[in-house]
Amino acid sequence: xxVEPPGPERMARSAPTAHETARIAPSxxxxxxxxxxAPTLLDVRPTEERRLGHLxxxxxxxxxxxxxRLGEIPRDRPLIVYDHTGEEAIRAAALLAQQGFPxxxxxxxxxxxxxxxxxxxxxxxxxxxxxHLVVPLPRPATGCLAYLLVDPVExxxxxxxxxxxxxxxxxxxxxxxLALTAIVETHSHADHLAGHAALHERTGAPIYLSPxxxxxxxxxxxxxxxxxxxxxxxxxxxxxxxHTLDHLTLRLGGRIFTGDSLFIGGCGRTDLPGGDPERLFxxxxxxxxxxxDATIVHPAHFGPKQGLPEGTVSTLGTERATNEALRIRDRAxxxxxxxxxxxxxxxxxxxxxxxxxxxxxxxx
Numbered sequence: 327x328x329v330e331p332p333g334p335e336r337m338a339r340s341a342p343t344a345h346e347t348a349r350i351a352p353s354x355x356x357x358x359x360x361x362x363x364a365p366t367l368l369d370v371r372p373t374e375e376r377r378l379g380h381l382x383x384x385x386x387x388x389x390x391x392x393x394x395r396l397g398e399i400p401r402d403r404p405l406i407v408y409d410h411t412g413e414e415a416i417r418a419a420a421l422l423a424q425q426g427f428p429x430x431x432x433x434x435x436x437x438x439x440x441x442x443x444x445x446x447x448x449x450x451x452x453x454x455x456x457x458h459l460v461v462p463l464p465r466p467a468t469g470c471l472a473y474l475l476v477d478p479v480e481x482x483x484x485x486x487x488x489x490x491x492x493x494x495x496x497x498x499x500x501x502x503x504l505a506l507t508a509i510v511e512t513h514s515h516a517d518h519l520a521g522h523a524a525l526h527e528r529t530g531a532p533i534y535l536s537p538x539x540x541x542x543x544x545x546x547x548x549x550x551x552x553x554x555x556x557x558x559x560x561x562x563x564x565x566x567x568x569h570t571l572d573h574l575t576l577r578l579g580g581r582i583f584t585g586d587s588l589f590i591g592g593c594g595r596t597d598l599p600g601g602d603p604e605r606l607f608x609x610x611x612x613x614x615x616x617x618x619d620a621t622i623v624h625p626a627h628f629g630p631k632q633g634l635p636e637g638t639v640s641t642l643g644t645e646r647a648t649n650e651a652l653r654i655r656d657r658a659x660x661x662x663x664x665x666x667x668x669x670x671x672x673x674x675x676x677x678x679x680x681x682x683x684x685x686x687x688x689x690x
Contacts, residue, residue, distance in 0.1 A: 374478030404429035469631035480557030488521035507556035512585030568606020569594035593651035603664035619643025
């Protein structure tokens with residue numbers, strides 16, 4: 327007689343509840359891995375997420391496949407299950423404990439918490455409701471942020487505001503089996519050398535800029551209200567001048583990529599070529615005010631190098647309540663805020679801006 331492994335519904339009925347499942351903190355994981363015998367690490371995320379990064383020496387069984395692949399998991403050692411943020415690992419650990427696996431635990435907060443607390447070199451990402459992935463790529467030394475937007479099913483990607491070194495983006499593209507469809511610059515950068523040229527040279531992906539950009543290198547334009555598609559990704563754009571005249575805000579589902587117009591706890595300066603505090607006020611009042619509080623904000627700068635908080639993501643509701651740049655509702659008061667008390671413009675801004683706009687790769 328053949329005995330079929332129990333399906334998820336049968337297993338869940340008698341499995342331990344979530345609060346009964348043992349948890350392990352990210353800070354404890356390294357110590358546990360040095361134990362004898364070392365635990366088995368089991369990744370239960372979808373394969374397309376695993377391609378972005380995983381713990382070395384682990385095993386991988388996506389959660390929906392777990393009931394029929396129990397025989398692949400060793401039973402002679404402790405088992406630590408992990409996923410993206412912890413919820414599915416708890417469910418998987420409960421199912422495995424019900425099946426008699428010894429010392430099963432789930433990684434608290436998942437791989438995202440491990441990357442935040444233990445291994446900051448591991449890519450973090452966020453998952454859209456439609457399965458698309460948003461991978462922030464921070465550069466702490468400069469306080470800059472780029473983003474990799476991924477359709478994991480069709481394996482298409484868009485990079486937003488890349489840094490000069492193409493290696494991090496190429497590594498993620500190669501590891502994920504992703505084709506780069508587009509490189510998008512939210513605006514003409516003056517504070518750091520941009521990486522669009524180097525990434526274009528290595529991938530052939532076209533560069534997209536605002537129609538108002540003064541750049542002299544070959545590029546395509548992404549205008550107000552237009553949409554850029556990459557597989558199932560639909561990246562919208564709207565003009566948001568103020569920091570620069572050519573500034574774009576990008577929109578993906580319930581997220582906006584605000585470039586240097588809006589930061590967490592601040593906003594971009596307006597004393598650059600094409601900058602204008604009155605235009606930035608209009609952007610905030612006529613463009614951002616139309617978006618709901620739940621809109622997720624992804625800025626292009628963060629951290630102490632920029633005089634900003636360490637956080638890299640917020641919501642418009644939070645910024646409306648706490649960010650002085652958004653709380654000022656009077657135009658004249660906002661102009662004073664943007665023109666008084668700011669530190670002098672760094673001396674190398676003009677040189678960097680000229681390099682980024684030139685026909686050819688910026689030189690360090």
